[in-house]
Amino acid sequence: MDIEVNTVGIDLGTTYSCVGVWKNDRIEIISNEQGNRTTPSYVSFTDTEILVGEVAKNQVATNPYNTVFDAHRLIGRNFYDSDFQNDMKYWPFRVIENNGKPYVRARYKGEKKDFSPEEITSLILLKMKDIAEDFLGTSVRDVVITVPTYFNRFQRKAIEDAGLIAGLHVLQTINSPSAAAIAYGLDRRIVGLRHVLVFDLGGGTCSVSLLAIEEGILEEIAVAGNIHLGGEDFDNRLVNHFVQEFKRKFNRDLTSNIRALCRLREQCERAKRILSASSQAFIEIDSLFENIDFHTSITRTRFEELNQDLFQSIIEPIDRVLRDSDIYKSNVDEIVLIGGSTRIPKIQRMISEFFNGKELSRSINSDEAAAYGAAVRAFHLTGNFSEKIQDLCLIEVSSLSLGIETLNGDMLPFIKRNTSMPTKKIKNISTDFNNQSSISIQVYEGNNTRSIENNFLGEFELTGIRPAPKGVPQIAVTFDIDLNGKLKVSAVDKTTGRMNEITIIGGLLKGEIERMITETEKYREDREEVMQKAQARNALESYTYDLRNVIQYIENLKNELESVAQDSITWLDENQESGKEEYEFKLNSLEEIANPILKKLYGNYSDFFNGT
Numbered sequence: 001m002d003i004e005v006n007t008v009g010i011d012l013g014t015t016y017s018c019v020g021v022w023k024n025d026r027i028e029i030i031s032n033e034q035g036n037r038t039t040p041s042y043v044s045f046t047d048t049e050i051l052v053g054e055v056a057k058n059q060v061a062t063n064p065y066n067t068v069f070d071a072h073r074l075i076g077r078n079f080y081d082s083d084f085q086n087d088m089k090y091w092p093f094r095v096i097e098n099n100g101k102p103y104v105r106a107r108y109k110g111e112k113k114d115f116s117p118e119e120i121t122s123l124i125l126l127k128m129k130d131i132a133e134d135f136l137g138t139s140v141r142d143v144v145i146t147v148p149t150y151f152n153r154f155q156r157k158a159i160e161d162a163g164l165i166a167g168l169h170v171l172q173t174i175n176s177p178s179a180a181a182i183a184y185g186l187d188r189r190i191v192g193l194r195h196v197l198v199f200d201l202g203g204g205t206c207s208v209s210l211l212a213i214e215e216g217i218l219e220e221i222a223v224a225g226n227i228h229l230g231g232e233d234f235d236n237r238l239v240n241h242f243v244q245e246f247k248r249k250f251n252r253d254l255t256s257n258i259r260a261l262c263r264l265r266e267q268c269e270r271a272k273r274i275l276s277a278s279s280q281a282f283i284e285i286d287s288l289f290e291n292i293d294f295h296t297s298i299t300r301t302r303f304e305e306l307n308q309d310l311f312q313s314i315i316e317p318i319d320r321v322l323r324d325s326d327i328y329k330s331n332v333d334e335i336v337l338i339g340g341s342t343r344i345p346k347i348q349r350m351i352s353e354f355f356n357g358k359e360l361s362r363s364i365n366s367d368e369a370a371a372y373g374a375a376v377r378a379f380h381l382t383g384n385f386s387e388k389i390q391d392l393c394l395i396e397v398s399s400l401s402l403g404i405e406t407l408n409g410d411m412l413p414f415i416k417r418n419t420s421m422p423t424k425k426i427k428n429i430s431t432d433f434n435n436q437s438s439i440s441i442q443v444y445e446g447n448n449t450r451s452i453e454n455n456f457l458g459e460f461e462l463t464g465i466r467p468a469p470k471g472v473p474q475i476a477v478t479f480d481i482d483l484n485g486k487l488k489v490s491a492v493d494k495t496t497g498r499m500n501e502i503t504i505i506g507g508l509l510k511g512e513i514e515r516m517i518t519e520t521e522k523y524r525e526d527r528e529e530v531m532q533k534a535q536a537r538n539a540l541e542s543y544t545y546d547l548r549n550v551i552q553y554i555e556n557l558k559n560e561l562e563s564v565a566q567d568s569i570t571w572l573d574e575n576q577e578s579g580k581e582e583y584e585f586k587l588n589s590l591e592e593i594a595n596p597i598l599k600k601l602y603g604n605y606s607d608f609f610n611g612t
């Protein structure tokens, strides 16, 4: 029998992930085994198995060194990045450098082991795949995964690699706000052209897309974002605030105790959520550090003050998309907020004020919209048909500029950010020195003018240039992004026709991916083994306790029999000379009580009385 293969959409978030599937002509957002529709993007390594989701998040305070979160802030990053070095200060788990890339070092099954960010992400994806497969009862292979708008090519490729390691085929990575826009557009059947700005603020990233939506066509006009701004940064501010307060009150520095810090962080996140609905939140942690109970509170105003600069910085990407797209604030028809951190009242207020008091759209589910849209996209990309999405078309833009490095270290952009894809751009360049015989083409991606501040994608050499004064040779350089977003850069010497090119792929090497697939399979087997062991133990345990209960029950019945028999003997002793009727009556009464009990105890008990 053919196994039905389903496609799903996964909103892969820094702190929470969500999976959706097109089923019965609508999108289902799938709950995990705990009944929750979003699952923490946490992975915890223990002595016996790898935990993912809620169970992993619950380990943060008890197993802090081996519980990993924030994979989005690790993936595709350079270990020596100053931003990255700063992030590391907040992680209780250990990060080491491996070929310039960050790896997580954790203790798993009693041994130290290094995990690439792709592997950590693959474990989260695997969890989301399992959630979907449990629900559907079939295997899942094809997937569309959301990413922050400002993820670069290597980060997107790393997500694809993580998908591969998890046994998934990533049809596409899609900007999270655009995924939400699909959900938004589908629900409303928009007639006429509408400019919709989607603002996504989650746990670690901020993404903004401005889209033109008409019927089923969604066109990204401009995107912007900050891969380094989200709810966790607000949590960090609260943690710092309370660390200082603790120091003032008790003259102790609790930062030396990772467990205490983790417990404080948990409470800070909880308080932050409460402050979205109330004006004050309480922190009550018994025996936080050196047996000191920490009971305190914070007001919403103070929380806003602590985060003032961070909150202010959310306006920057919004302003940028408007400037890049040449669209006035007043021409934005709809402002849609998604992501957990957009529940913060101050953020809502700031965005509304920026748009001169415009009301924000609240009709969309801010936690699920991106997974919803990704699932629609996945269903559509696999050639499935539904009248509801027959005209669906998403035109995407490149979020970062692409170009080459010039002699003085500047970046010469070929494809400017927010250019619709697919696209092709050709520019002529020339030599920088007299009789220069070769030219090195260094390809970069990013929005900074200095190439060093951008992401280096690759390089190649064009040789055999004929001797000529500088500036004379004509080299045509072409940047070509195809429908799947693949970038090819080529250079042709117009005089000789010599050419060279590079296709930017990035990501892990094939061998590395294969090794990680094998290891992930092994982790799965470990987990299966642990689960089977737990099931077998449960079965034995419950049988044992049932047995004990049955013995008790039998004891009670026997005691009851014993007591009626004893009563009858006493009566016989005291009534030596009663009449026939009385003895018969007594026997009937005794049988009425005893027989049902005997039946319960022995079933066909009459044999006992026949002497067999």
Ligand code: AMP
Residues within 6 Å of the ligand: 013, 014, 015, 016, 038, 201, 202, 203, 204, 230, 231, 232, 269, 272, 273, 274, 276, 338, 339, 340, 341, 342, 343, 344, 367
């Ligand atoms: P997401 O990845 O979209 O699920 O967003 C997760 C982030 O949203 C985390 O940093 C949460 O702490 C934050 N968050 C969730 N609910 C709230 C809330 N009610 N108020 C403030 N932040 C929230």
